[in-house]
Amino acid sequence: MERFCLLTLLILLISGCGANGKRFESREGLFEKYGSREAVLHAIESGDADADAFVVAIREGPLRFMDVPPEALANYLEAFANEGMLERIPLYFFQDDEMIVSLDTVFEDPENASANREVYKDYLGRVQIRGM
Known part of the structure; x- marks a missing residue:
């Protein structure tokens, strides 16, 4: 049984590593x-x-x-959040309404908030200013 579990774990590990090749x-x-x-x-x-x-x-x-343009980038914001790259986006982009709505969605995931801590802090400040 122990050997079976080890073999299963090894197969899952190999298949998981292979997915990054895509x-x-x-x-x-x-x-x-x-x-x-x-x-x-x-x-x-x-x-x-x-x-x-x-x-x-x-x-x-x-x-x-x-x-x-910021409106186009808003469609891909979650991909950048997953990579912890929101801090690299120029600040003036976050003035765009579509970007703000996208941030609302992106920061529903706590992992995105953690990976992009500084942007999340700024976002929380903006939310309080907007009165949400």
Whole structure:
């Protein structure tokens, strides 16, 4: 029985590690899929871009937050929160109503609040100011 449990644990561990291979490892992942910078930006603005690939593209440099309007970024906010990257978003983006609504949703998950502590503190201050 002990051997069976160990074997099952090993299989689950191996299959779990293999799932990470599906993520875009290349910083050019979005560009390979869509072909050009303009096509990538259009896919992001329309909400069709892969969230993981978008996060990698921002993290590693082919794209910057300032390349994307706040309303488009709001669609991907949870992906950035999961990676603890909300602090990298320019502050003026959080003036946009869609971003504020997205933050309401993102911070319903305590893990997102913990991973993005400083942004969460600012968010709580804004919520108190708005009287919610």
